[in-house]
Amino acid sequence: MPLVVLLLVPLLSPALAWLPMEDWGSGNVTTSGGGLECFCSAFLPDTTFPAERVQHMQQVTTGLKREVEVQMSKLVHYNGKLEVYLEELLDLTVRVAMLETSSDDYIKLDFELLKTELREFEALVSQLRDSLNTSSPVLDSLYIEIHNMTIIVNQLETFDKSNLEVIRIEFAKLQWKLEECQKDLDFIKPDIGNCNHTGILTVSKPILIQMNAHLNPGYLYGGWGKDSKPVRGYESMYWYGAYSSPSVYEFYLYSDYDKLIERSSFTHHGLPQGYEGVGNNYIVHGNTVYYQAANPFRMSKLNLTSSGYSHRQMTKASEKYTYIYSPNQFLDFSADEKGLWVMYTTEEAKGKIVIAKIDEKSFAIEDEWTTSAFKPQAGNAFMVCGVMYTTRSRDMNTEEIYYSYNTKTGEEKHMSILLQKFQEKFVNLHYNPTDQRLYMYNNGYFVSYNVKFGKE
Incomplete structure (x- = not known):
């Protein structure tokens, strides 16, 4: 039996003959029918080189190297930005601290x-x-700090907004005082109440007093101004009324300019049912509101002291012709150095403006003058020293005083004196002899103009 095994060894591959014994398998020999059979088990090593695995590992290594380079580049970039932002953040911290102590200094x-x-x-x-795809105590702390600082700034801004109205009011007061000084510098004016001049020569740039005075953009109709013949103790009083339609049903009175800007009225007059007005060309004269009433169509006045009403029907005045900017403006009241006036048109005048002088005691018409100014083409009209001035539109931002009629001489003139507007349409324009200003209600804007007269 051993002899047979030894005889089989030379028959194997030479490479196998040099393998160590542990790489060999076990074997056995059996006989069957006198014949000899030999079974051997051998384990051969894998001699193939793993080229595909090596190539895959090289690709993975290259990808990782690139990713590391990208992340390193990001870190360098963010580190540079972080240094800059940290410096700015330090400055921001100081600014917020200043803001907490003196928020009034910021806008x-x-x-x-x-x-x-x-x-x-x-x-x-x-x-x-x-x-970094990780949590860092430094970054978390920084994030929280920025969040807290944002809350502080929002709180301070809210506090500041609550005071913006006060700031706006104080600014408007200062602007008014500056305009008063500018008026004295720019306009060499005659004495108040004196008509020794040749009429209006020019007007100043518009002085904006209030924007959206009713805090509602729908209030396009209304008027504002001063009493043109104030009673003692009310020389500084202002009045104001605004409506969402061309109607008249309430007035607000303010003790002085500051109260007007602050919207702090000292009294309010609501017109009772049956006494409401239409149109917007009303004024306050002698502590009395003069306005146009309807149903029936008539002149009306309300005494602000006694709250008494008086009326006068206008049988000749036409309800057919109105100014171009607003419906129902049939009676246009005005006051100047010569007294109280009302302007309208009649069927006989065929749309041309008629000037009428009002007797204040009897509330009756003293005299009338028919002009050549066609009312449906006019923006508005007003009286100065017994002379009527009529305006018309030049463009959306410019109104032109183009015509005048002197009730004393009957003289008519054509001119071109420009008024700048903030909005295209306006529904109340009148002159006040106590300060020689024009007052305009311009779609919610309180606007005034200084008037310069020509020397005689």
Whole structure:
């Protein structure tokens, strides 16, 4: 039996003969029918080189190297940005601290700039956290600090907004005082009440007193101004009324200019049913409101002291012709150095403006003058020293005083004196002899103009 095994060894491959014994398998020999059979088990090593695995590992290594380079580049980039933003953040911290102690020194633009910078800081920290894909105590603390600072700025801005109205009011008061000084510098004016001049020579640029005075853009109709013949103690009083339609049903009175700007009236008059007015060309003269009533169509007045009403029907006045900017403006009241007037038109005048002098005691018409100014083409009209001036539109932002009629001489003139407007349409324009100003209600805007007269 051993002899047979030894005889089989030379028959194997030479490479196998040199393998160590542990790489060989076990074998056995059996006989069957006198014949000899030999079974051997051999384990051959894998001699193939793993080229595909090596190539895959090289690709993976190259990809990882590139990713590391990208992340390193990001870190360098963010580190540079972080240094810059940390310096700005330090400056921002100081500014917020100053804002907490003296918020009055900051305006809306400052708040917007602070909020924008804080949003940039927050976005940068979020990018860093996402890129690092990990939580960092430093970044978390920085993020919380920025969030807290944002809350502080928003609170301070809210506090500031609550005071914006006060700031606006104080600014309007200052603007008015500056305009008063400018008026004295720009306009060499005759004495108040004196008509020794050749008429209006020019008007100043518009002086904006109030925007959207009723805090509602729908109040396009109304009027404002001063008493043109104030009673003692009410020389500084202002009046105002505004409506969403060409009607008249209430007035507000203010003790002085400051109260007007602050919207703080000392009294309010609501017209009772049956006494409501239409149109918007009303004025306050001698502590009395003169306005146009309807149903029936008539002149009306309300004494602000006694709250008594008086009326006078206008049988000749036509309800057919009105000014171009507003419906129902059939009676246009005006007051000047010569007294109280009302302007309208008649069927006989065929739309041309008629000037009528009102006797204040009897509330009756003293005299009439028919002019050549066609009312449906006019924007408005007013009286100065017994002379009627009529306006018309030049463009959306410009009104032109183009015509005048002198009730003393009957003289008519054509001219071109421009008035700048904030809105195209206006429904109340009148002159006040106590300060020689024009007052305009311009779609919710309180506008006034200084008047300059020609020397005689």
